[in-house]
């Protein structure tokens with residue numbers, strides 16, 4: 001692969017609806033769209049997923065810029081890449097900053113797939129032609145508002161409902177949801193809001209037949225999750241705690257989780273995502289693709305990785321219209337009957353809308369490497 005140009009564009013988009021979790025409220029997305037070009041004249045695209053405040057992990061769009069500009073692109077310009085798997089080795093000396101790494105690595109995977117005239121899904125070893133879609137619902141102002149939202153989403157066809165919980169918005173809310181919707185595929189995401197001191201409180205979760213409780217404890221823990229899982233019937237799913245295949249191996253070995261939420265940005269890219277997928281196959285751990293309120297480029301990457309066989313649970317991969325008045329790709333991601341069709345066009349399978357992206361770009365920089 002002969003990459004000769006990289007364009008970073010900082011893009012700001014307003015979410016259709018603010019999204020509240022136990023760590024804060026997202027009103028808009030501020031991210032870096034990465035375009036890598038090669039001498040073939042083709043472009044590959046990636047998207048950084050850091051949220052505005054460093055409350056999910058340590059990254060923000062500012063740290064993304066700094067890492068890409070001062071540490072990652074300089075390394076790329078000195079390296080030769082024959083396959084996208086080479087990128088994580090080139091970035092390895094740089095600690096952490098997985099969102100920044102994944103955005104560049106994802107663009108290179110997209111370019112690689114396009115240069116080989118295959119879909120990104122196929123390049124990754126994907127097997128599914130359609131993926132099941134779940135939806136993540138933020139913390140609402142009232143129980144009534146949440147129940148109405150769930151009713152509307154079920155009518156739209158979503159296969160799974162995920163509700164955000166935190167102390168004070170948890171047991172009573174889940175009890176009300178389960179009373180109203182006794183048979184739906186229901187899960188909860190705590191975003192690290194609890195500790196082992198809450199173990200008796202959390203045991204009540206077993207009353208609701210949840211498919212999983214996502215990340216109940218600290219973002220950097222697997223030990224206490226193993227202790228909690230030993231006390232809960234409800235499967236624990238890890239999100240924030242899993243940054244690599246090594247983290248996944250340790251968590252599985254300790255019994256810290258029975259499900260893994262895979263986020264390409266959290267683990268540094270698609271190559272590591274595939275490693276985690278293959279490890280989970282080996283240990284019979286089901287997976288699903290989490291979301292970070294991505295715009296269309298990031299969403300396209302999520303759809304591609306979700307086409308791999310072990311993504312057996314619906315992910316947070318709602319269509320473009322769930323998040324944006326107008327997305328930055330053509331066509332927008334659409335859902336029919338709770339399913340999204342995996343594109344078979346080369347690369348991510350959606351065309352970045354350059355005019356729309358430029359309209360939303362607040363700063364850009366081009367690198368000739």
Ligand SMILES: O=C(O)CCC(=O)c1ccccc1C(=O)O
Pocket residue numbers: 021051056135136189191239290291292293294316317318
């Ligand atoms: O993209 C989506 O629809 C879900 C997004 C989501 O739940 C989320 C958004 C911001 C930070 C953390 C999380 C999470 O899954 O934990």
Ligand SMILES: [Mg+2]
Pocket residue numbers: 189191214215239240261290
């Ligand atoms: Mg989560």
